[in-house]
Amino acid sequence: MVERQDELLRALHDEHAPALWRYVVWLTGDRHFAEDVVQETLVRAWRRPQVLDQSGGSTRAWLFTVARNLVIDDRRSAHARHEIAAEQLPERASEDGTEAMFDAWVVSDALASISDDHRRVVVLSYYQGRSVAEISTELGIPEGTVKSRLHYALRALRLALQERGVTA
Structure with a gap:
């Protein structure tokens, strides 16, 4: 019985695997994933011996349905929604100036809060x-x-920055 199942599985693979693979590639565009789906589909057929004994047409339909369902399940899974496949590694993060712009905005806001005489000497x-x-x-x-105004202006500016959450 086991030998007969192995023979049927080999025949099933030889007859349907190439068409099944092309179908999954057509669905997904991913050749490696298609190989995995074909393998899993044939494993599921091996686990259900009654499928191997069916006529050729219904076996093929069952295989294509299983493959399609595997693709759908994969696309609905959490890893498919959160992972992005890429041929190349993404670019490294580079400085975009956002941090410097935010710092300038905070300092400008703090400068606006000190007296005109102090602000003038700092600027x-x-x-x-x-x-x-x-x-x-x-x-x-x-x-x-x-010198005195500059000294007190810097103290006032430090205090204003601390009030805005900037620590020394």
């Missing part, structure tokens, strides 16, 4: 790269006042 010093002497001349105030 002239850190953003425009001016020296204490140049700031003193431009604003018409002593250099010591520029």
